[in-house]
Amino acid sequence: MSGSASKDRAIRDPDTGSAPRHVAIIMDGNGRWATQRGLPRLEGHRRGVEALRRAVRAAIDLKIGYLTVYSFSAENWTRPFDEVQSLLGLLHLFIRNDLAELNANNVRVRIIGERQGLAPDIAQLLIEAESVTINNTGLVLVVAFNYGARQEIAAAARRLAQRVKEGKLHLDDIDADCFGAELETNDIPDPDLIIRTSGEQRLSNFLLWQAAYSEFVFLPVLWPDFDRAAFISAIAEYMHRDRRYGGLTAPQLSKKSAS
Ligand code: FPP
Numbered sequence: 260m261s262g263s264a265s266k267d268r269a270i271r272d273p274d275t276g277s278a279p280r281h282v283a284i285i286m287d288g289n290g291r292w293a294t295q296r297g298l299p300r301l302e303g304h305r306r307g308v309e310a311l312r313r314a315v316r317a318a319i320d321l322k323i324g325y326l327t328v329y330s331f332s333a334e335n336w337t338r339p340f341d342e343v344q345s346l347l348g349l350l351h352l353f354i355r356n357d358l359a360e361l362n363a364n365n366v367r368v369r370i371i372g373e374r375q376g377l378a379p380d381i382a383q384l385l386i387e388a389e390s391v392t393i394n395n396t397g398l399v400l401v402v403a404f405n406y407g408a409r410q411e412i413a414a415a416a417r418r419l420a421q422r423v424k425e426g427k428l429h430l431d432d433i434d435a436d437c438f439g440a441e442l443e444t445n446d447i448p449d450p451d452l453i454i455r456t457s458g459e460q461r462l463s464n465f466l467l468w469q470a471a472y473s474e475f476v477f478l479p480v481l482w483p484d485f486d487r488a489a490f491i492s493a494i495a496e497y498m499h500r501d502r503r504y505g506g507l508t509a510p511q512l513s514k515k516s517a518s
Contacts, residue, residue: 278323278498280325281326281447283326283328285456286310286329287456288457289306289481291457307349314328314490317491318398321494325450326399326400326401327403327450328400328402329465331406332405332406332465333405333406350404351380358388361392361400365398368392373407408462412442418441419433444469449472449473450469450470455476456485458477460477474500
């Protein structure tokens with residue numbers, strides 16, 4: 260959002276008390292959940308998929324417009340081979356088993372992240388998930404897979420630099436709006452609320468650009484235990500926040516104009 264647009268929004272729509280349009284979730288704590296129970300980490304990830312299903316159902320019921328989930332980061336490839344294979348297998352199963360239900364529920368699936376270098380079967384699956392649901396008008400489920408925000412930003416910078424080099428873009432025309440339009444999320448509103456489970460309090464290369472004005476809620480619950488009540492509590496906390504986008508809220512503005 261440009262400076263003037265964000266100021267405009269701050270004046271007209273301070274958002275206080277309104278539900279988030281876009282919720283993004285860093286689903287963290289699968290491994291710890293399993294370890295605490297003496298189970299293999301894979302079991303934690305399996306239960307994580309169940310928690311994801313609950314989150315999607317809740318998002319539909321709560322009429323949230325966009326739900327973005329961090330399913331596999333560009334850095335997750337550094338995990339042990341078996342764990343990476345398990346996570347890829349779970350993504351495979353999730354799309355195979357749940358796509359029909361998501362489609363029946365009018366959910367549109369979007370995938371963000373680097374596609375190049377993915378195994379052909381995974382790449383094909385991602386295309387299928389998007390194309391089957393392309394005309395749906397309900398919840399947009401954005402799955403961040405092989406995603407890294409710094410990589411996304413660097414790729415956008417490379418594309419803009421190329422256009423400048425070719426004389427198709429003037430250097431002075433590169434502003435925040437122009438840059439944002441170059442990102443994979445250019446048709447998705449910025450997340451209003453970012454939830455991270457497991458008590459960790461960091462972004463871990465997730466939506467760095469898009470999170471400029473997001474509210475953060477960090478929950479102690481481990482992801483496999485995330486349920487509707489936890490989701491609602493995070494939204495309730497968000498709804499008490501005073502979003503100012505660097506401007507003033509409506510009460511502050513009326514005080515200012517009265518003085
Ligand atoms: C973090 O837990 C979670 C992940 C790295 C992956 C999230 C994946 C799922 C919820 C399941 C698969 C998703 C899809 C879309 C099929 P962690 O392993 O880092 O937990 P820890 O910090 O406790 O070790």
